[in-house]
Amino acid sequence: MPLGLxxxxxxxAPSATxxxxxxxxxxxxxGENVIGFAAGEPDFDTPETIRDAMKEALDKGQTRYSxxxxxxxxxxxxxxxxxxDNGLTYDISAVLVSNGAKHSLxxxxxxxxxxxxxxxxxxxxxxxxxEMVRMVGGVPVFVPAGEKENFVPSAAALAAAITPKTKAFxxxxxxxxxxxxxxxATLQALADLAxxxxxxxxxxxxxxSLIYGDHAHVSIASLGEAVRARTIVVNGVSKTYAMTGFRxxxxxxxxxxxxxxxxxxxxxxxxxxTPAQAAAMRALTMPQAxxxxxxxxxxxxxxxxxxxxxxxxxxxxxxxxxxxYVMMNVSALLGKRIGGEPVADCAAFATAxxxxxxxxxxxxxxxxxxxxxxLSYAVSMETIREGLQRIEAFVTSLT
Numbered sequence: 001m002p003l004g005l006x007x008x009x010x011x012x013a014p015s016a017t018x019x020x021x022x023x024x025x026x027x028x029x030x031g032e033n034v035i036g037f038a039a040g041e042p043d044f045d046t047p048e049t050i051r052d053a054m055k056e057a058l059d060k061g062q063t064r065y066s067x068x069x070x071x072x073x074x075x076x077x078x079x080x081x082x083x084x085d086n087g088l089t090y091d092i093s094a095v096l097v098s099n100g101a102k103h104s105l106x107x108x109x110x111x112x113x114x115x116x117x118x119x120x121x122x123x124x125x126x127x128x129x130x131e132m133v134r135m136v137g138g139v140p141v142f143v144p145a146g147e148k149e150n151f152v153p154s155a156a157a158l159a160a161a162i163t164p165k166t167k168a169f170x171x172x173x174x175x176x177x178x179x180x181x182x183x184x185a186t187l188q189a190l191a192d193l194a195x196x197x198x199x200x201x202x203x204x205x206x207x208x209s210l211i212y213g214d215h216a217h218v219s220i221a222s223l224g225e226a227v228r229a230r231t232i233v234v235n236g237v238s239k240t241y242a243m244t245g246f247r248x249x250x251x252x253x254x255x256x257x258x259x260x261x262x263x264x265x266x267x268x269x270x271x272x273x274t275p276a277q278a279a280a281m282r283a284l285t286m287p288q289a290x291x292x293x294x295x296x297x298x299x300x301x302x303x304x305x306x307x308x309x310x311x312x313x314x315x316x317x318x319x320x321x322x323x324x325y326v327m328m329n330v331s332a333l334l335g336k337r338i339g340g341e342p343v344a345d346c347a348a349f350a351t352a353x354x355x356x357x358x359x360x361x362x363x364x365x366x367x368x369x370x371x372x373x374x375l376s377y378a379v380s381m382e383t384i385r386e387g388l389q390r391i392e393a394f395v396t397s398l399t
Contacts, residue, residue, distance in 0.1 A: 012131050016366030020350070024360035035387040037375040038360040040176060040325065042242040044297075046279075047290045050241060053282035057275040066271040069262050070097025070250070074277045077284040078250050085208070086219040088228070090252045096262050097280075099272045101206045101236035101249030103265075106132050108202050108232045108251060109168075111260035113138035117167035119202075122153050124327065124369035126176045126204075138167070142368060147318050147329070151180040155189035162193065168200040171220060174207040177367045177374040178327045179302075179320020181215045191220055191227035200257075201231045206249075207323040209240040209291050212299045215321045221253075229254055239323075240291055241283040248272055248280040298324050301377040301384055308388035309375075314395055324378040327364065331371035336398040343398065346373055357394040359387050 021039040028034050069075065075095045082088040098104040105128070113119065115137040121129050123142045130140040143161045145153040158169075169190065173182040182190075194201050201220055208217040221231040236249030251261065302320060309317045309328050316329045330349050335342075338356060343349050350363040350373050364372030377384060 008135060012135060013127075016127055017362050020354075020360055020362055024354070027354075027358070032358055034354075034358045034360060035379075035383055035390060036360045037377070037379065037387060038362050040239075040323075040376050040378060041244050042239060042294065042324075042378050043380060044242040044294055046242050046246075047283075047286075049286055050243065050279045050283050054246075054275045054279040057278035062274050062278060064274060066274045066277060068266045068271050069095065069258075070272060071274070071277050071281070074281045074284075075250075077281045078252070081284045082233070082252060086217075086233075087222045088219060088233070088252070091255075094255050094258050095250060095252045096258050096265070097248065097250045097272050097277060098261075098265060099249070099269055100238065100247040101204065101234050102128060103247075103269070104234045104236070104249040104251040104261075105129075105202065105204065106135070107261035107264055108234065108253075108257070109133055109136045109138060110264050111257055112168055112200055112202075112232075114167075116165060118163060118165040119168045119170055120158070120161045120166060121170045122151075122172075124151060124175075124177050124364065124367040124372070125170070126172065127366050129170050129172075130368075133170075139165070141166075144368070147327075150318060150321075151175065151178040151327070152182055152186055155186060155193075158190055159193055162197050162199070166197060166199045168202055169194065170202050170204070172204040172207075174211060174217070174320075174322025175325075176207065176323055177325050177362070177364075177369070178318075179323040179325050181211060181217070181321040184218050187218055187220045188223055191223045194230050195224075195226045199230070201227065203231055203233050205233060205235045206239050208235065210295055210298055210324060211322040212295075212302060213321060217322075232257055237280045237283050240294075242294065243279070243283065246273070246276040246279055248276050298377065301379075301381060302326070304381060305375065305377045305384050305388070308384070309391075312388070312392045312395055314398075315391070324376055326375050326377060327369065327372045328361070328375055329371060330373055333395060333398060334371065338394070338398050346370055349373060353391065353394055356397070357390040359390050359394070 024036045113136045119133045133140045221228040232253035238244040347363040361373040
């Protein structure tokens with residue numbers, strides 16, 4: 001048999017978000033002054049008490065393998081977190097700790113999907129959802145929703161996407177890339193469909209603490225026992241506590257699904273980082289004032305970046321209700337030129353913006369949203385102001 005990559009490997013696209021962030025960092029390393037709105041990573045320092053917990057774990061010699069599902073202490077803290085924050089009651093055996101929420105999601109797709117099984121994904125969507133589904137042999141089925149719907153599909157659109165091959169629904173609220181928060185009524189409609197048609201819901205709730213205005217997070221698993229029995233709730237510590245590099249995520253759900261996810265993890269990666277689990281336990285059990293401090297800062301940044309984008313001629317955006325992303329509508333500028341170069345689509349816009357204005361954004365086609373670019377406002381207010389000035393100058397230079 002000839003050498004070569006597998007068909008699955010050849011079919012997987014690299015993460016556009018990470019690729020653009022890497023390019024921006026390389027430009028900075030080469031001495032260029034680049035403003036980065038690409039990566040979804042809080043710019044705050046990890047709270048000191050969390051860092052101390054990891055140091056203490058190291059000093060105590062907690063450097064060996066933990067049980068594959070995670071330490072008993074951390075899983076107990078997660079059980080208490082679900083009860084406290086989401087009104088959900090789980091046994092410790094229904095909780096699995098993984099190497100980041102991204103790993104939890106992959107474990108869930110792997111445990112649920114056979115070849116050809118369909119997973120419904122509302123769009124715009126995070127870049128990794130469709131690729132993960134394809135990696136395990138599943139088929140992503142997209143349900144688009146635009147600005148008029150605040151990027152949340154209607155109950156009728158959700159129902160129309162269901163087929164006999166539907167195995168799961170990928171829910172994310174608050175959303176990456178657009179910051180939309182699903183109304184409780186729409187969540188209830190989805191829950192009813194899942195029960196009626198008997199499919200799973202994978203609920204990515206990693207941004208649950210970052211919600212603004214009068215909105216509140218509702219975990220779909222809290223809407224009744226029937227939907228809870230079909231829901232895998234995924235969360236983690238990366239966004240809420242500025243712990244992206246610790247790589248600790250977790251999932252809770254039906255015991256048979258969690259067991260299958262744990263079995264897969266045992267063969268692929270074994271247990272997550274042991275001292276990082278001690279840090280995550282501290283994060284979940286400490287006083288949560290720092291979480292509110294960061295949330296307020298993100299809300300102020302959201303207001304600033306939304307106001308700034310909407311005052312630039314040719315650009316617009318909808319104010320997001322959660323997370324730390326905004327979808328900038330660039331469709332009115334497509335077809336213009338800069339320095340003789342055509343700006344034919346959002347990818348060309350993002351490329352030209354980085355080359356000419358030294359501002360990194362992610363083109364919307366990475367999220368199934370042509371005509372948009374995603375900006376992360378997990379950066380300082382000073383960076384937002386400077387970035388907006390550069391974007392305005394770039395837009396003004398288009399002919």
